[in-house]
Amino acid sequence: MEDHLPHTAQAGVKIVIVGGFGVGKTTMVGSVSEIRPLTTEETMTQAGIGVDDNYGSESKTATTVAMDFGRISITEQLVLYLFGTPGQERFWFLWNGLFEGALGAVVLLDTRRLEVSFDVIGRLEERGVPFVVAVNTFPDGPRYPIEELRSALDLPKEIPIMECDARRRASSRDVLLTLLRFLHSLTTVKTPV
Amino acid sequence: MTPPQRRRRHPEAQPPPPPEPGGEGAPDGKRVRNPERLYIITGAAVEDGERAPIDLVTLIVASEDPPPSATPEQSALLRICQAPLSVAEISAYLNLPFSVVTVLLTELLAAELVQARAPIVRRARADRSLLEAVMHGLQKL
Ligand SMILES: Nc1nc2c(ncn2[C@@H]2O[C@H](COP(=O)(O)OP(=O)(O)OP(=O)(O)O)[C@@H](O)[C@H]2O)c(=O)[nH]1
Ligand SMILES: [Mg+2]
Numbered sequence: 001m002e003d004h005l006p007h008t009a010q011a012g013v014k015i016v017i018v019g020g021f022g023v024g025k026t027t028m029v030g031s032v033s034e035i036r037p038l039t040t041e042e043t044m045t046q047a048g049i050g051v052d053d054n055y056g057s058e059s060k061t062a063t064t065v066a067m068d069f070g071r072i073s074i075t076e077q078l079v080l081y082l083f084g085t086p087g088q089e090r091f092w093f094l095w096n097g098l099f100e101g102a103l104g105a106v107v108l109l110d111t112r113r114l115e116v117s118f119d120v121i122g123r124l125e126e127r128g129v130p131f132v133v134a135v136n137t138f139p140d141g142p143r144y145p146i147e148e149l150r151s152a153l154d155l156p157k158e159i160p161i162m163e164c165d166a167r168r169r170a171s172s173r174d175v176l177l178t179l180l181r182f183l184h185s186l187t188t189v190k191t192p193v
Numbered sequence: 194m195t196p197p198q199r200r201r202r203h204p205e206a207q208p209p210p211p212p213e214p215g216g217e218g219a220p221d222g223k224r225v226r227n228p229e230r231l232y233i234i235t236g237a238a239v240e241d242g243e244r245a246p247i248d249l250v251t252l253i254v255a256s257e258d259p260p261p262s263a264t265p266e267q268s269a270l271l272r273i274c275q276a277p278l279s280v281a282e283i284s285a286y287l288n289l290p291f292s293v294v295t296v297l298l299t300e301l302l303a304a305e306l307v308q309a310r311a312p313i314v315r316r317a318r319a320d321r322s323l324l325e326a327v328m329h330g331l332q333k334l
Binding site for chain 2: 002003004005006007009010011012013014032038039040041042043064069071072073074075078079080081083094095097098100101103111114115118121122142144148149152153154169173176177180181183184187188
């Protein structure tokens with residue numbers, strides 16, 4: 001059954017939640033979404049190596065990449081969408097424009113596998129996508145002081161880093177609010193008087 | 194226990210280089226990334242009529258009932274868009290890849306069977322009033 005928007009809905013905005021395998025992206029999307037999380041898919045057909053091959057073997061592989069998303073109605077007119085996107089950067093191009101026009105991103109971290117997020121952070125920096133870092137606290141994951149994480153991730157002090165429990169609505173909401181406040185602070189700095 | 198250390202690709206964090214006049218990317222292979230420019234490129238493609246400006250969060254509403262000539266996919270799309278839905282939701286409910294939905298919508302937009310309510314943020318930075326609205330909405334959660 002479709003969960004429709006009111007007829008007054010005029011515009012959608014988006015926030016991207018990126019993180020490695022199993023860090024809790026779907027959980028976070030689900031905990032704050034007003035609809036059950038949905039999945040959109042994209043298929044990539046890739047010609048085998050050697051495109052102009054003399055071998056006559058046009059081996060093509062199809063990869064399907066799924067992305068979960070949820071929705072939060074902000075006002076009668078404005079709707080926020082949250083997209084939980086796998087960390088593997090090689091799939092991002094599939095979602096044409098996923099990061100373009102996004103308000104910003106949440107990098108979701110799992111302290112058991114911090115490295116999987118390094119590439120993601122680098123790419124967001126390169127693309128100029130503003131982001132905050134949320135550390136999903138798993139019981140068996142090591143706990144690091146925030147400042148130790150900041151220096152490990154080599155992030156400037158302006159970028160918020162916080163712990164969260166993606167299963168809890170209030171905690172996920174606070175992560176999003178932290179992102180919004182951060183974005184707001186960026187406009188304060190940037191706006192010419 | 195110490196966490197692993199991230200290494201930047203360009204170890205010295207430099208401020209982004211100023212855009213080179215007319216340069217898409219530097220010849221040394223280091224591409225200058227400029228979100229504003231990306232948008233302009235997207236916009237140009239749209240004006241060429243090659244592709245409708247369809248984003249995952251573009252809201253779509255059917256303006257007509259499916260005509261007899263509509264394909265099953267088109268009919269299904271028109272049926273679920275009696276009230277607004279985002280392109281992402283259409284893709285999820287119809288179980289069709291995002292790119293397929295984009296093609297379907299391009300046809301339906303051309304035939305004026307659907308209306309697209311464009312996403313308002315296609316700029317490098319969202320404006321303050323929008324951010325404040327989203328903040329207030331989240332606080333109510
Ligand atoms: N303890 C704890 N467990 C969590 C938390 N968030 C998620 N989990 C659990 O971690 C597992 C993975 O969560 P998912 O939300 O599926 O992670 P994901 O990032 O969407 O995973 P993939 O889509 O497979 O990459 C699930 O069993 C969750 O219940 C959290 O904050 N704390
Ligand atoms: Mg998931």
